Amino acid sequence: MSQRNWIRLVVLLVVLAxxxxxxxxxxxxxxxxxxxxxxxxxxxxxxxxxxxxxxxMIQKAVKDNGFLDQEIVVKNVGGAGATIGSGQARKAEPDxxxxxxxHEALITAQASGKVSYGPESFEPIAASGKTSMVIAVAExxxxxxxxxxxxxxxxAPNELVxxxxxxxxxxxxxxxxxxxxxxxxxxxxxxGGGASxxxxxxxxxxxxxxxxxxxxxxxxxxxxxxxxxxxxxRHPEVPEIQTALExxxxxxxxxxxxxxxxxxxxPQKVSLMAGVxxxxxxxxxxxxxxxxxxxxxxxxxxxAMQEMLxxxxxxxxxxxxxxxxxxxxxxxxxxxxxxxxxxxLVVRRLRHSDSxxxxxxxxLIEEEPxxxxxxxxxPRLGNAGLFVLMTALYLLALEYLPIDFRIIxxxxxxxxxxxxxxxxxxxxxxxFTKSYVPEMAILVxxxxxxxxxxxxxxxLP
Amino acid sequence: MNEVIYExxxxxxxxxxxxxxxxxxxxxxGAIPGLTGAMLIALSLPLTYSMQPAEAMVLLVSxxxxxxxxxxxxxxxxxMPGTPASVITTLDGYPMAxxxxxxxxxxxxxxxxxxxxxxxxxxxxxxxxPISHLSTELGDFDYFALVLVALVLxxxxxxxxxxxxxxxxxxxxxxxxxxxxxxxxxTRWTLGIEQLNNGFDLLPVLIGLFAVSQVIHEVTSRExxxxxxxxxxxxxxxxxxxxxxxxLGNMIRSSVIGTWVGILPGIGANVGSVMAYSASKSVSKDxxxxxxxSEEGVVASEAANNATIGGALIPLVAxxxxxSVIDAILLGALILHGLQPGVLLFRNNPEIVYTIxxxxxxxxxxxxxxxxxxxKWISKLATIPRVYLLPVVIVFCVVGSYALNNRMFDVWxxxxxxxxxxxxxxxxxxxxxxxxxxxxxxxxEEKLGAGLQAANGSYLPLVTRPVALLxxxxxxxxxxxxxxxxxxxxxxxxx
Numbered sequence: 011m012s013q014r015n016w017i018r019l020v021v022l023l024v025v026l027a028x029x030x031x032x033x034x035x036x037x038x039x040x041x042x043x044x045x046x047x048x049x050x051x052x053x054x055x056x057x058x059x060x061x062x063x064x065x066x067m068i069q070k071a072v073k074d075n076g077f078l079d080q081e082i083v084v085k086n087v088g089g090a091g092a093t094i095g096s097g098q099a100r101k102a103e104p105d106x107x108x109x110x111x112x113h114e115a116l117i118t119a120q121a122s123g124k125v126s127y128g129p130e131s132f133e134p135i136a137a138s139g140k141t142s143m144v145i146a147v148a149e150x151x152x153x154x155x156x157x158x159x160x161x162x163x164x165x166a167p168n169e170l171v172x173x174x175x176x177x178x179x180x181x182x183x184x185x186x187x188x189x190x191x192x193x194x195x196x197x198x199x200x201x202g203g204g205a206s207x208x209x210x211x212x213x214x215x216x217x218x219x220x221x222x223x224x225x226x227x228x229x230x231x232x233x234x235x236x237x238x239x240x241x242x243x244r245h246p247e248v249p250e251i252q253t254a255l256e257x258x259x260x261x262x263x264x265x266x267x268x269x270x271x272x273x274x275x276x277p278q279k280v281s282l283m284a285g286v287x288x289x290x291x292x293x294x295x296x297x298x299x300x301x302x303x304x305x306x307x308x309x310x311x312x313x314a315m316q317e318m319l320x321x322x323x324x325x326x327x328x329x330x331x332x333x334x335x336x337x338x339x340x341x342x343x344x345x346x347x348x349x350x351x352x353x354x355l356v357v358r359r360l361r362h363s364d365s366x367x368x369x370x371x372x373x374l375i376e377e378e379p380x381x382x383x384x385x386x387x388x389p390r391l392g393n394a395g396l397f398v399l400m401t402a403l404y405l406l407a408l409e410y411l412p413i414d415f416r417i418i419x420x421x422x423x424x425x426x427x428x429x430x431x432x433x434x435x436x437x438x439x440x441x442f443t444k445s446y447v448p449e450m451a452i453l454v455x456x457x458x459x460x461x462x463x464x465x466x467x468x469x470l471p
Numbered sequence: 472m473n474e475v476i477y478e479x480x481x482x483x484x485x486x487x488x489x490x491x492x493x494x495x496x497x498x499x500x501g502a503i504p505g506l507t508g509a510m511l512i513a514l515s516l517p518l519t520y521s522m523q524p525a526e527a528m529v530l531l532v533s534x535x536x537x538x539x540x541x542x543x544x545x546x547x548x549x550x551m552p553g554t555p556a557s558v559i560t561t562l563d564g565y566p567m568a569x570x571x572x573x574x575x576x577x578x579x580x581x582x583x584x585x586x587x588x589x590x591x592x593x594x595x596x597x598x599x600x601p602i603s604h605l606s607t608e609l610g611d612f613d614y615f616a617l618v619l620v621a622l623v624l625x626x627x628x629x630x631x632x633x634x635x636x637x638x639x640x641x642x643x644x645x646x647x648x649x650x651x652x653x654x655x656x657x658t659r660w661t662l663g664i665e666q667l668n669n670g671f672d673l674l675p676v677l678i679g680l681f682a683v684s685q686v687i688h689e690v691t692s693r694e695x696x697x698x699x700x701x702x703x704x705x706x707x708x709x710x711x712x713x714x715x716x717x718x719l720g721n722m723i724r725s726s727v728i729g730t731w732v733g734i735l736p737g738i739g740a741n742v743g744s745v746m747a748y749s750a751s752k753s754v755s756k757d758x759x760x761x762x763x764x765s766e767e768g769v770v771a772s773e774a775a776n777n778a779t780i781g782g783a784l785i786p787l788v789a790x791x792x793x794x795s796v797i798d799a800i801l802l803g804a805l806i807l808h809g810l811q812p813g814v815l816l817f818r819n820n821p822e823i824v825y826t827i828x829x830x831x832x833x834x835x836x837x838x839x840x841x842x843x844x845x846x847k848w849i850s851k852l853a854t855i856p857r858v859y860l861l862p863v864v865i866v867f868c869v870v871g872s873y874a875l876n877n878r879m880f881d882v883w884x885x886x887x888x889x890x891x892x893x894x895x896x897x898x899x900x901x902x903x904x905x906x907x908x909x910x911x912x913x914x915x916e917e918k919l920g921a922g923l924q925a926a927n928g929s930y931l932p933l934v935t936r937p938v939a940l941l942x943x944x945x946x947x948x949x950x951x952x953x954x955x956x957x958x959x960x961x962x963x964x965x966x
Contacts, residue, residue, distance in 0.1 A: 063806060093665070094669050097666075124658060125665075197927060199925040200655060200924060209607045212607055215925060334928075336927060337919075337928075341660060348642055351638040351641045354637075355634040359634075390692075391691055394687045394691045397686070398889075401865070401886055402886065404869075405879065405882055405886065408869075408879065409879045424862075426861055426862040426865060430690045430857045430861045431858040450862070454863055454866060
């Protein structure tokens with residue numbers, strides 16, 4: 011057998027294996043009972059963060075204990091304060107096969123005007139896990155209690171710097187405290203994640219910040235001191251921290267992970283999923299992992315969850331998150347600078363166009379004679395347009411046509427090969443007899459699909 | 472410590488195997504445009520659930536080292552940076568390869584990567600704890616001034632046509648405006664498109680500008696093979712002692728710059744290579760060669776981007792503060808395995824800290840061996856006929872952009888910037904300043920915003936804080952110096 015036939019045989023075998031694997035390998039037999047295929051869980055943050063870790067822990071518990079017949083597939087859609095992911099989950103089919111995990115950021119994003127929708131655009135499934143918040147200052151700070159801190163914020167309003175993640179729950183912790191102590195005002199500064207806030211506090215760039223209990227415990231030896239914890243009673247792991255409640259503040263709060271379906275999902279599916287999450291939270295390995303992170307295996311569903319959600323929404327909406335505007339209008343300045351530099355460039359090019367061109371050619375001749383020759387042969391600019399058009403069509407097909415990724419990609423690869431090979435009509439036959447392009451166009455999409463879907467568990471469009 | 476060494480080498484060969492697998496996968500992913508180390512490590516994270524924590528860290532850190540190094544292969548041979556960290560390598564690596572020295576260009580890059588990794592490893596091993604405390608001393612204004620220095624370097628690396636470079640840089644900054652303001656979290660310029668709330672992501676923009684625009688360029692070309700490297704001479708990969716010695720000063724300087732940039736949170740390998748490249752250019756005897764195939768340029772960029780690995784690991788192991796995106800994922804991996812990073816890690820799980828430190832050294836050695844041995848084979852990449860190469864590259868670009876956030880929007884962004892990059896190239900507007908502006912502007916805006924918020928709108932700390940003032944002066948000098956030089960030169964000519 012010739013080399014070509016060997017390669018063809020391999021391609022054929024791979025294709026057959028793929029079809030066979032899909033028909034018989036996955037073992038799932040279609041039935042009408044929900045769920046009969048994998049459920050996508052949208053995590054609106056990048057991998058590795060608090061929400062992602064929590065989601066994957068539940069995903070694993072569901073799989074290991076067989077709480078569902080089908081798998082849950084985690085889909086990270088990060089960015090813009092979780093609004094990219096929440097927007098995607100909101101627009102998903104309410105068929106019970108897309109759900110989302112997202113904490114209060116769903117409420118705060120709406121309250122701060124970042125997006126127009128909030129919890130009302132979703133069906134809440136359950137609230138799970140409970141992590142207290144800790145208000146902390148630097149070790150050498152003069153403030154030892156929450157009262158001392160708030161008193162200072164009242165005596166010199168807008169002087170104490172609060173390291174926050176603007177528009178996120180940490181920011182609201184400060185705002186809710188202010189509301190409880192009329193006259194007190196912090197100066198909020200954008201710091202983002204826990205590590206940056208910690209750094210700002212111990213470096214003396216901010217006076218105070220809020221941390222999750224887990225963050226606090228890991229950072230405290232770096233020079234943090236807690237002034238209050240947001241739990242109703244003192245926490246057994248850190249009994250030395252006074253609660254905000256016992257210092258006279260009505261600040262009882264815990265960060266929780268809420269689970270959501272798109273609006274309009276069948277209530278039966280909602281309660282089934284709520285049951286699954288509740289069973290996960292009772293699983294010993296989940297409890298063990300949560301204890302390590304100082305979270306409680308709390309779970310609320312149905313009416314209890316609805317009530318709690320309403321209280322939180324009310325509390326968050328009762329405060330005003332707008333900070334005094336002290337920043338320059340950066341978009342304006344950048345636009346002006348770009349326009350000016352473009353003007354300078356155009357003027358210079360127009361003025362020097364003749365001399366520049368001459369210089370360029372002499373340079374080219376000195377450096378590389380063949381480059382000049384190449385310049386003489388005009389590039390096929392039409393091809394660029396064709397290529398872009400083809401790619402756009404390919405992307406549209408991926409996005410909107412219900413055809414498998416592998417088939418569309420194979421066709422697209424063939425097209426690109428024809429285009430860049432410069433084949434003419436009469437040469438097309440050569441493509442199939444003289445080259446391995448068709449084999450490649452079949453194999454590569456299969457391999458890419460296999461690697462992404464099976465190894466990285468990313469669902470391709 | 473001795474136990475860790477024993478465990479990592481002879482005691483448990485499994486760990487050595489993980490170093491090999493991790494480094495190899497890292498190099499592979501690093502070399503493929505569209506796939507980055509961050510992606511590989513994030514996606515491998517679930518696979519480490521069942522491993523011991525130390526094993527998991529061995530695998531992930533090896534992937535980190537491999538992925539930053541692998542990018543130089545495609546950057547040099549195809550002018551498509553495999554990872555964002557090797558954008559600067561394309562400036563000189565590719566012209567070298569085109570001039571018939573692809574083997575030597577690869578060899579220099581590999582050597583510099585190795586030395587950069589080693590030098591930053593020494594910093595990591597010796598100074599992990601003391602240095603990390605320094606980074607918290609720096610305030611927002613200090614960071615802003617530092618980033619400003621890196622931003623004005625745009626001017627110095629585009630001396631051939633200053634006006635085009637500056638315009639390109641501002642254009643890059645302008646592209647960061649749509650989406651979420653890094654200073655306040657408010658969204659702006661989104662035209663009501665929700666998908667734009669997060670702005671344009673770094674990865675699709677870079678893939679578009681460098682890989683897709685290059686594919687478009689190739690499609691329009693009349694040559695049969697990829698235009699980049701016509702004849703491959705793989706000799707020269709293993710450099711002689713004279714070469715090592717000649718570039719030693721450059722490598723040490725670039726590595727130290729890379730390490731220090733790595734230590735600072737939020738600015739990663741990309742900035743490190745820009746700063747080292749500019750520094751090398753300004754002290755070079757032959758600054759005009761930069762950008763046309765200068766050996767020093769390749770060495771500076773590659774030494775620095777590998778050096779940022781060790782630098783960025785320092786605050787991670789010492790304080791639990793990630794110095795880059797990949798470090799943030801490593802941090803997540805530690806938490807996932809029930810380990811609290813930070814000072815506690817040193818006290819409670821010193822074996823994990825030493826494992827991370829030792830793995831970096833081992834992976835660096837393995838990377839060097841793998842790259843040297845396979846470079847001959849890898850450099851053949853450039854001789855693959857276009858009909859095979861381009862379809863595969865473009866499919867990887869599409870899938871990689873999609874996989875980043877699981878959305879088609881990023882793929883459209885990639886295509887859009889591919890066209891933009893192609894047009895800019897044809898108009899002879901350099902791409903490097905665009906990328907620098909695009910990467911640095913959000914950091915600068917965030918730091919300036921946070922500083923102004925904390926100072927209630929006052930710019931005074933920029934001149935009252937000694938570090939900020941120092942960087943501010945440096946950036947002014949960097950702006951004025953090239954102009955002075957041109958002016959003096961033109962005066963000398965007249966006389």
